[in-house]
């Protein structure tokens with residue numbers, strides 16, 4: 001997974017609370033056999049409305065999603081995270097995230113930042129009045145910065161370390177590659193093999 | 198202090214243990230099928246990773262495969278894409294795959310044991326909850342999610358927290374006509390669908406020791422329906438005899454070394470289980486489900502329970518809803534319940550021994566008017582074996598449909614489905630709402646009960662068949 005140290009980009013203000021994973025990516029998208037190509041399914045129902053914020057030309061290329069509280073509730077589908085990433089989002093800011101969604105996002109390298117609703121309000125106002133305004137999410141300094149806003153955020157040390165180094169579960173296991181190799185070397189010869197290698 | 202079987206197998210697979218972290222376990226065998234593997238391969242591709250141990254990995258097609266016209270293109274585009282994706286991934290990464298039409302194709306949990314790949318003391322995983330089946334050989338086998346599938350593909354290991362252990366001791370002898378399926382349904386009814394949560398179940402006792410490998414697989418298969426991720430049975434002479442000579446079983450000196458190790462795989466006399474359950478085999482009778490989860494079952498001779506008789510409010514509500522969905526009345530005799538369809542197959546009861554038991558009962562008899570009976574072998578090889586014994590003809594003569602191998606009506610991902618409101622007696626493992634088709638109503642039964650039910654048109658056991666075998670029309674007339 002891609003490392004996350006610091007990201008600066010334009011933002012999409014999503015003034016809705018309780019956005020559940022069904023709204024992020026509807027169930028019929030779950031039949032897909034890949035991890036990419038979910039961008040068209042992101043907020044599919046809402047995007048039918050030309051006035052929906054994601055459809056505004058000035059939001060094109062935005063990489064920071066500033067959402068209302070309780071983002072990512074509902075089903076545990078990891079596809080919700082993939083859809084946000086496929087669309088181009090690098091980070092989501094909200095006052096509160098659903099637990100499973102947050103776990104899934106950090107596992108996949110999408111940084112979810114928890115800030116006070118007051119700060120979220122300030123960010124909404126800023127990017128609504130100036131669509132070109134940029135937001136910086138600095139994981140090293142654990143800080144979000146934008147014009148007139150500086151706010152620190154918390155993230156547990158283990159998740160932060162993994163994001164900063166771009167380590168997913170598999171990379172972490174592979175750091176113990178020598179343990180695996182040692183184990184493999186002493187496996188008994190009578191254990192079955194599916195093919196000869 | 199002694200160790201349980203589960204603890205011994207676990208300890209033998211620890212690659213790395215560190216304070217405050219889950220154990221990193223080595224995986225001896227990774228089984229793949231088309232439904233839960235595509236995103237895992239995609240993840241590997243995105244990260245530029247390879248499959249670490251192709252020699253411990255094998256794939257088959259089962260959930261989406263049709264059981265008719267297998268040489269024609271698959272009609273449903275979603276099914277077709279899933280199968281094609283598995284074929285592409287297997288070719289790209291070099292994974293051994295048994296595709297539709299191949300003699301080793303079939304339900305993933307039938308294929309592993311039949312090839313001799315599932316052996317005692319192994320860790321076996323698959324992106325499928327019924328992986329617990331493989332524990333019948335005395336290994337640790339459990340279902341995993343897609344991100345874990347990717348983890349195993351890339352590292353051949355899994356970080357895992359050690360589960361608790363539960364002993365289920367079944368002593369005595371199963372009465373005539375009572376099978377492993379009746380036993381496991383009775384166990385689930387007793388401990389509940391959540392009773393095994395957090396545990397590895399070890400089935401033991403004299404009744405278990407007398408069971409064939411097929412029957413043991415039926416039991417372990419349904420451990421997940423009791424909420425347990427894994428179930429296991431200590432290997433013994435029956436296990437060794439089943440394995441000897443199979444394609445991937447050890448040979449020569451390896452065989453001797455393997456058997457010597459396998460013999461150590463039993464819970465020590467002084468091992469302590471976190472929980473214990475005792476069952477008397479002699480008290481059991483054919484068992485069927487009346488509700489919409491595998492724990493809602495009762496002896497075939499009983500009546501549909503009255504929801505009002507449940508003290509627990511949530512159980513009462515669940516029973517009420519189940520009866521409504523199933524279209525049953527409290528107090529109605531289970532034997533009076535008429536069925537439209539009988540399904541014989543699945544990883545629970547789709548092995549050769551199951552087909553023999555069914556053939557034995559329907560031979561010279563006819564499937565009742567208005568009843569559709571589907572016989573679907575668990576694997577292509579089981580199908581060939583059955584045909585070599587003439588069982589296919591027995592089924593056809595009785596008026597049943599003899600199909601190609603796959604999961605089929607166990608979950609209806611292919612065209613084999615119940616119509617809304619249709620009722621089935623099924624040898625599979627899940628009677629959830631809509632499992633066998635939208636609005637379909639499922640009664641879980643043993644192969645023997647399925648066969649008798651097909652002949653009589655209502656839930657029945659072979660003992661209910663009045664004609665003695667001598668009076669039957671001989672097969673082929």
Ligand code: SF4
Nearest residue numbers: 327543544604607608
């Ligand atoms: S036969 Fe049924 S339970 Fe078994 S793997 Fe197939 S769908 Fe799952």
